[in-house]
Amino acid sequence: MKTVIITGASTGIGKACALWLVNRGWRVFAGVRKQADADALTASDARLIPLILDVTNADHIAAAVQTVTAEVGADGLHGLVNNAGIAVGGPMEYIPVDRFQWQFDVNVTGAFAMTQAFLPLLRQGKGRVVNMSSISGRVAMPFFGPYAASKFALEAMSDSLRVEIAEFGMWVSVIEPGRIATPIWEKAHSQTSNMFDGLPDEMWTYYEKPLKRLLGIIKQTHGPSPDIVAAKVEHALTSPRPRRRYLIGKDAMAGYLLTWLPGPIRDYLAKGAFQ
Numbered sequence: 001m002k003t004v005i006i007t008g009a010s011t012g013i014g015k016a017c018a019l020w021l022v023n024r025g026w027r028v029f030a031g032v033r034k035q036a037d038a039d040a041l042t043a044s045d046a047r048l049i050p051l052i053l054d055v056t057n058a059d060h061i062a063a064a065v066q067t068v069t070a071e072v073g074a075d076g077l078h079g080l081v082n083n084a085g086i087a088v089g090g091p092m093e094y095i096p097v098d099r100f101q102w103q104f105d106v107n108v109t110g111a112f113a114m115t116q117a118f119l120p121l122l123r124q125g126k127g128r129v130v131n132m133s134s135i136s137g138r139v140a141m142p143f144f145g146p147y148a149a150s151k152f153a154l155e156a157m158s159d160s161l162r163v164e165i166a167e168f169g170m171w172v173s174v175i176e177p178g179r180i181a182t183p184i185w186e187k188a189h190s191q192t193s194n195m196f197d198g199l200p201d202e203m204w205t206y207y208e209k210p211l212k213r214l215l216g217i218i219k220q221t222h223g224p225s226p227d228i229v230a231a232k233v234e235h236a237l238t239s240p241r242p243r244r245r246y247l248i249g250k251d252a253m254a255g256y257l258l259t260w261l262p263g264p265i266r267d268y269l270a271k272g273a274f275q
């Protein structure tokens with residue numbers, strides 16, 4: 001039986017991947033941060049194995065390595081899906097440094113620490129790493145600066161690692177969804193509104209229109225079901241020819257096309273999106 005670990009499996013894409021893969025015969029270790037989410041996961045499918053795993057907590061990661069090692073033995077690990085993520089947005093001029101740091105702690109350093117900790121087991125199993133990036137890992141829109149920066153970093157890490165470990169029979173893929181209907185939008189909306197409450201009023205003088213637009217954009221939870229992402233994750237884990245990058249959704253394709261345009265036109269269109 002093949003074994004995979006998925007971080008951030010309490011909701012959204014991570015949960016969809018966990019259910020998708022367990023239904024296709026994988027042994028799935030599903031990372032969650034709260035016992036209640038662990039209980040909910042096993043209630044939805046008793047085959048799932050929850051791990052209490054905050055990717056910013058070194059003790060949690062070390063305990064997860066011990067648990068998984070004890071379970072898989074010499075077979076090693078076949079997949080690690082670094083999915084856990086948060087989204088911090090706002091004007092670069094005002095976002096508090098600790099918020100920016102938090103964005104990187106979870107989306108970048110968390111994925112890095114998980115990958116490093118599980119590489120020995122992945123080497124044993126000739127496993128694959130699947131990193132959950134975003135179209136924001138290709139195009140940095142205004143007012144999504146910290147989030148886009150974290151996904152650009154994740155893409156860079158993935159490219160470096162893939163070439164470093166390919167000779168050991170391992171592989172790294174990056175998943176780049178556009179907008180998907182998950183709780184991340186609601187969470188980002190409430191966290192961003194709370195953050196704005198603590199920032200100087202002058203921020204609104206300079207950025208009122210785009211910030212209202214930003215809050216409007218992140219308020220809506222729409223988009224395709226996370227299952228379309230889970231199907232691509234399965235491809236990345238199982239295909240004899242896994243891709244380096246999986247763009248998912250029409251908006252992701254449109255975003256990707258933007259990268260081919262001359263800089264002034266890109267900037268004009270990016271500005272227009274917040275008018």
Ligand SMILES: NC(=O)c1ccc[n+]([C@@H]2O[C@H](COP(=O)([O-])OP(=O)(O)OC[C@H]3O[C@@H](n4cnc5c(N)ncnc54)[C@H](OP(=O)(O)O)[C@@H]3O)[C@@H](O)[C@H]2O)c1
Pocket residue numbers: 007008009010011012013014031032033034053054055056083084085086106110132133134135176177178179180181182183184185187223
């Ligand atoms: N939804 C989209 O439109 C979209 C598009 C492109 C890329 N993505 C990416 O997809 C991934 C999953 O997001 P989602 O949309 O499925 O959102 P989500 O439903 O909010 O899921 C995010 C998951 O990450 C977990 N998480 C947050 N901080 C963590 C930490 N420190 N340690 C471990 N887990 C942590 C959350 O756990 P808690 O429940 O405990 O907070 C949750 O399980 C993210 O990397 C996101 O950037 C999403």
